[in-house]
Amino acid sequence: MTYNYKIENKDCVIGLTEIKDDSINLVVADPPFGINEATFGKHYNRKDNVIDGYVHAPENY
Numbered sequence: 001m002t003y004n005y006k007i008e009n010k011d012c013v014i015g016l017t018e019i020k021d022d023s024i025n026l027v028v029a030d031p032p033f034g035i036n037e038a039t040f041g042k043h044y045n046r047k048d049n050v051i052d053g054y055v056h057a058p059e060n061y
Contacts, residue, residue, distance in 0.1 A: 008015060
């Protein structure tokens with residue numbers, strides 16, 4: 001089995017414009033270190049969801 005992947009280190013706004021449509025199957029993202037449920041609201045304070053229907057999974061999920 002052959003895997004095709006590429007890791008890049010660049011400004012994400014520029015990098016996103018370079019990605020071909022329908023070329024991504026999975027995105028794994030990790031929030032900044034040190035953010036937990038108790039302090040999440042201090043760092044993530046959007047009033048609206050970016051994606052309709054998006055909700056955070058419960059901690060015990």
